[in-house]
Amino acid sequence: MLLRKFAVVTPVLAAAVWALPLSSPVQAAEAYSAAGQVADLPQPTVRRLTPSQYKNILTDITGGGIAVEGKFEPDVREGGLVEVGNGQASISTTGMERYSAAALLISREILDESRRATLLPCAPASPKHSDDKCAREVLSKIGKFLFRRPLSENELKNRVSVADMAADKLGDFYGGLRLALASMLESPQFLFRREESEPDPNRPGEYRLTAYSKASRLSFFLWDSGPDAELLAAAESGELHKPKGLQNQVDRLLASPRLEAGIRAFFTDIMHFDAFEAxxxxxxxxxxxxxxxxxxxxxxxxxxxxxxxxxxxxxxxxxxxxxxxxxxxxxxxxxxxxxxxxxxxxxxxxxxxxxxxxxxxxxxxxxxxxxxxxxxxxxxxxxxxxxxxxxxxxxxxxxxxxxxxxxxxxxxxxxxxxxxxxxxxxxxxxxxxxxxxxxxxxxxxxxxxxxxxxxxxxxxxxxxxxxxxxxxxxxxxxxxxxxxxxxxxxNHRAAPSCFVSRMHSYGVGRASTRAEAPFIATLQKEFSADGYRVADLLRTMTLSPDFYRVAPPQLASAETN
Amino acid sequence: MIIKKQFTRRKMLGGMLSGSAISVALPFLDCFLNNNGTALADGTDLPLCYGTWFFGLGYMPGRWEPKIVGRNYSMGVDCEALNPLKHKMNVFSGMKCFLDGNPNVVHTSGPQVMFGGQITRGGDRAPASLDTIIAEQIGTRTRFRSLEVSCIGLPMSYTRRAGAAPNPGEISPAKLYARIFGPDFVDPNAADFKPDTFTMVRRSVLSVVSDERNDFVKGLGANDRQRMDQYFTSIRELEQQLDLALQKPKPLAACTIPQKQEELPIGAVVEEVMSNHKLFATLLAHALACGQTQVVNVMFSQAVSNLRHEGNADTHHVLTHEEKVDPVTGVQPKVSWFNQRSTEGMLNFLTALDSIKEGDATLLDRCLIFLTTDVGLAMNHGLENVPMFTAGKAGGRMKTGIHYSAKGDPVTRVGLTLQQVMGAPASVWGKDGNRTAQTISEVVA
Known part of the structure; x- marks a missing residue:
């Protein structure tokens, strides 16, 4: 059997901190500060999609068959990992021009006549005019996978409105839809994985990733792609925040053949295989x-x-x-x-x-x-x-x-x-x-x-x-x-510990912080106890709340001052 | 109840699209103004152009700089090929990059100072590169804010906005051709101009993305906010690109469309680099002549130049460190040969600009091209006497035919001079030992 027991990972901060009755993020921040941990709490990340993630998301949506290039900017490598460098990368003017050209090509392909019956949930009343209802259905369905969460009513309304306007101007329902879809592929919500945090009710005073951010972190880590419908549903229902719900999803992701894509992406990154391009x-x-x-x-x-x-x-x-x-x-x-x-x-x-x-x-x-x-x-x-x-x-x-x-x-x-x-x-x-x-x-x-x-x-x-x-x-x-x-x-003792630490950095998209050292030490111990089985390591890591722990928002925004 | 309506660009454009006339002028956007927002572009003068031409590993001291200071100079022996154009060039010798106690990060510290005016340490916010400072002045009214190319098969450049990653350099002339002269190219000399409906609608739709800015950056820390600012700036420039495509361009008599480029082998073998560079030079010259951009950045070879001969393991970079110095001449002969290829590249690039005639003058005459490198002596990564050249009169703002020497001065004096010549409101530039307020008035017309 590939997978083993669920290892309980102990909380990493002093018990005294957990016990404090904190009601506001400010108080939480002060308490962390008092405990000497303030500088070490990890911030949520904003990561640019890697070329393979960009491609995989679109393959998931279309079922494949669409040529997607995916690489529009040079990789940025930090701490040995592109996945960490992407947490510091932006998109240049030239890069945006390329992303935009790709968005137009891909949206045309998705809406190609040969794919409409399989990919689209509806057809317009007339292909020459806007159709509010059908545009909404399509954009809502595809948008959920592009943004890795359901679109807000406002986001959807804006997109439907531009799709309608463009359809009427071009005299083509699909032409209008194409431009609205392209604008989603150009959106920061798609191109960057922005993680959001919320108070953790199980650990008063502490913050965790929101359910959708958690779903994304899991899915990109294990599958090198965005969350599928089932994972999004687990996020939506709140199941993902429950230990059993999280375990179900982690086990499902690990048992899937798509784990191979995740392992390939990780080793491609740590072994610098992107350098083969040149x-x-x-x-x-x-x-x-x-x-x-x-x-x-x-x-x-x-x-x-x-x-x-x-x-x-x-x-x-x-x-x-x-x-x-x-x-x-x-x-x-x-x-x-x-x-x-x-x-x-x-x-x-x-x-x-x-x-x-x-x-x-x-x-x-x-x-x-x-x-x-x-x-x-x-x-x-x-x-x-x-x-x-x-x-x-x-x-x-x-x-x-x-x-x-x-x-x-x-x-x-x-x-x-x-x-x-x-x-x-x-x-x-x-x-x-x-x-x-x-x-x-x-x-x-x-x-x-x-x-x-x-x-x-x-x-x-x-x-x-x-x-x-x-x-x-x-x-x-x-x-x-x-x-x-x-x-x-x-047999070098640094080989497995290096592997664990790289995998953690890769998963969270940044260098590990000092506050995470006990978590990583525990992972290393478990890795050794499990006979250095990678699937077990992934499971231990992703089942632990420590993998999703982030700084209170005040600390993040304090950076701006 | 009073409902306040917010008029975004999207709504405005959308509203205009609902009207009957599609030839209606676009809203008065900041992209049509100079950076100070003081005036519209004067339609009568041909625009100024700026370029960076970078080559790795410099020259050996004594083999590039003219012996005579001032006018009537002749180029040093490894730069002799440039003599036919010396009356359109300036040479700057004797200047250095100051490390200020920082380690010399080999092949990196030099370009940092040359283009950013300072040593950038880990965690520092990268400063804007010289070309982007100048592009803010002159390059805001063109389809492309700047065009970057790299002739060695690696998508590199030294051009960046403050705090941002460097722009990727295009490595394929065929792709550059498609980007500039492909279906989106609007010939400025075409008799008819009809704004493309699809582009107009697309421009309108795109603003749905820029409208997402406030929501997206809410709660982000300073670093992430800065990264997102770069992204939204890129979106804005894409919008400006579309705005310009909807306007009838001013006629440019010297604009001709070059021949479509076929893909040649891309790599670091000298012949490949020289051929691809020539194609790039032609394309960039035509792009400037056709008003597609006013700023170009060429990486002929990277700082750690990997140019080499087919069948030989020793790259230009390896040779600078490992080739024995001839005890009689004091020269590394193979290194000298590679250095002369840099000279040949410069000549090809400048000739491509100079061969486009515009009335009595040439395209080169309204350009200012800064040609420089990463080191003063490659063998030990020395940062003294770093070779610098300029070419072109910047539309009459620069004097040419001058060799200026200033032993021990910071190289940033040249960078500051170039900024001022091109209209940037900078009175000082650089940091610590590389900070200067002293321009080189001898070359300013």
Whole structure:
């Protein structure tokens, strides 16, 4: 069984604070302040939709079949996560122009004649004139999913009124509806996930997300999309605020195949797979590194992750050592393993084949995959420093400082120097400088352990004719080759705690606050006790009131003063 | 009972649409005024244009700046290709970016000072970039407030409003063509003009979004409110874009529609960058000539320039750090070659502007283009003697053909001068060591 018990997570603030009979938010704020917690209470967030969330919401509404681009602005990454960066991002003039053009295209597609019968709840009395009643029905039905809550009477009235006006001017009911629908796709209510708070009756003096904000947080976290009808209904009825109601919804969301989309989005974010959009390798040095490889490489890793974590409910840490993966023929050509091409026009997905490496094959684990070793390399050569830095920052949450400005790099370049034939030789010479030694010690040591993979991800045993020595030490644990490095990462105590903390930040859309430290510590303990099962972690996290706890509104607005 | 009716733009436009004449003038919006709200645009003069042209990694000291200060200079050896246009350019040497005790965040601190006038530390509100300050003065009456392009396949730019994220740079010339000269383009020289009904209705409908502002920002903290202000500003500019599409544009004799661009390979290989840059240069020059925008921003290469040769792992950036300095000449020869490609790019861009004739003058003559980079010496990320050039006479407001040298002065002197020349009401610019009230009067006409 995938899911386990409901773990009770204890409240994180001092009991004395809970006991205070507070009637107003001001008093609540003062009490928190007195308890020394004021600076640490999390604010509700306003997050810009990610490209995948934008697409998923529209796919949910239309059932698919509509080409949606979704990416109109560069991602902003903060604290290692785009999902956190989106809590600080806005929409530029150029970006708005693109969102707006997409809104017009998408609204036309939704109202296309071929889709009307399935998507629209009604037809107008005349297609050439406005129809107040039908416009209201359509906009109310679709609007609820776009805004992730029912539209207020005023919002609906405004939209219906512009739909009617536009329909009469254009002599086209659907033309008018299209513009009203487009205006919803351009609205801040759709493009930003604004969370709202309310007093928590179960914790006097404290605030929680409203039921609809809670539904959104849950749904985007677990499904990477807006709430479905059932979740919205649970919010509307108040069930979502009851422990049993919340449990029903959490269990339903976790049991759904759509959990895969949520897991994919999370790993795409923490592994920086958005960088694949701009990744290329030098075509002369790595002719086999084609656009197909760029397409398949992250997909290989995501399939490996979904299979291991969801299908087999595996231990998170084993992702670093698992011999199981999936390959396409094109990836097989880089990994130098035969992969039969079973794809045909009817089922292109069949080109993906499950594959298991032999014991101790250096290919085991997700960090040996192209999606890691090629992404953290230069266009024409590998980079132990970039790989070591990524490994520490992405999976161990250890920040590697930026390099100093005035550095002599000439030794790195001197590949003709007979004494400095490998990256290890050159980096050691470079890092002999005391100014550089500090950081390179923490990156290169482990990055050099992955030198058996060139910049394209191909396995090699020599560089410039000299055997590669992949041995080193990771935070006190010696390794001799890639498999033993992978094992050292798997067993590193920071690996699971980093994962929990990233997942929490991803879920709440901001850096975790000091006040949340006990909650995160509890999650980490539970994660360990549960055998590092990700579905259990998600369940523990989303069932806890601490996941939805926010600052009283006075504290939020005090920022404006 | 008295009912007070609120007249929003949507209601007004909606009401006007109910009337019979669709050629009715639009309401008097602030977009038709200059920033001070003092006057309507004078329809007789051709508008001023401003541009930023950014290239990464600068030049080696001594190889770009003219030996002669003042007039009658010749460009340094890596910039010789610009000599045919030097009479339309100025060169500024000797100036630096002050770190004021902050760490030199490599390839970042330089552009921060150059375009924002200050070092921006974590948590600081990012200042408005120079081009947006100038766009507030000159760019409010065009279809696009500004156009940004990036020639290296990464959607970057250094242009931003205060506190906002940088505008994305367009990486595809084919997409830029579609954006400017696609179906929404209105030829200013077309004999007939009929406002498009769909655009008119759309403009009216869009204000339902801007009307949501008050409800949406209610209760937000300062940071989130600022982000939402940026979003609603973007909505307002979209509305202005539609307003302009409903007006008959003034004829512009030099406006011609360029050839449709086919997509070329996009990437950081030198040939790809040079080809795409040329296409961008042509499109932007035509966009300016056709009055589609008055502000353009070009990123030829990013600060950490990844330009490279096909088949060679060493990028321009890698070479600046790792190529051995020739002990005899004191030069990194491969780096010098890449630096000359920046010069070639500048020449191509300026030539595209200068080749559009407008009476006795050229498009370049009514432009002011600021060409600059992130470092003074790439090898050690030095921020002294950072190369800066300007091109164009800004419609007679700038003198040209001058090499101005001011050893140790902040680079912000140039930025402040450009703001004043373009009409921005700034008397000081910058922060801490980069703050200045001193313009360069030698280049001001």
């Amino acid at each position: 990744l290329s390798k030098d075509a002369t040095i790595y002719p086999q590194f084609t656009a197909d490889v760029v397409r398949d490489a992250p997909e290989q890793t995501l399939r490996t992750i979904v299979d291991h974590l969801l299908t087999h409910n595996g231990d998170y840490r084993d992702l670093f050592v698992t011999p199981n993966t999936f390959l396409t023929p094109i990836l097989g050509s880089i990994y130098k393993v035969p992969v039969p091409d079973l794809a045909d026009n009817d089922s292109p997905d069949r080109s993906w084949q499950p594959f298991k490496y032999a014991e101790n094959d250096p290919r085991a684990g997700i960090l040996s995959q192209i999606s890691f070793v090629a992404l953290h390399s230069h266009e024409g050569r590998s980079s132990p420093t970039l790989r070591g830095k990524a490994l520490r920052e992405l999976f161990l949450c250890q920040k590697v400082p930026d390099p100093p400005a005035n550095v002599d790099f000439t030794l790195l370049q001197d590949t003709s120097n007979a004494k400095l034939r490998t990256a290890r030789d050159r980096l050691q010479a470079h890092a002999a400088s005391p100014m550089c030694a500090g950081c390179h010690k923490i990156t290169d040591n482990i990055g050099l352990g992955m030198e058996n993979f060139d910049s394209s991800g191909q396995y090699r045993t020599t560089e410039n004719g000299v055997p590669i020595q992949p041995s080193g030490v990771l935070d006190g644990v010696a390794f001799s080759d890639v498999p033993s490095l992978a094992k050292a990462i798997r």
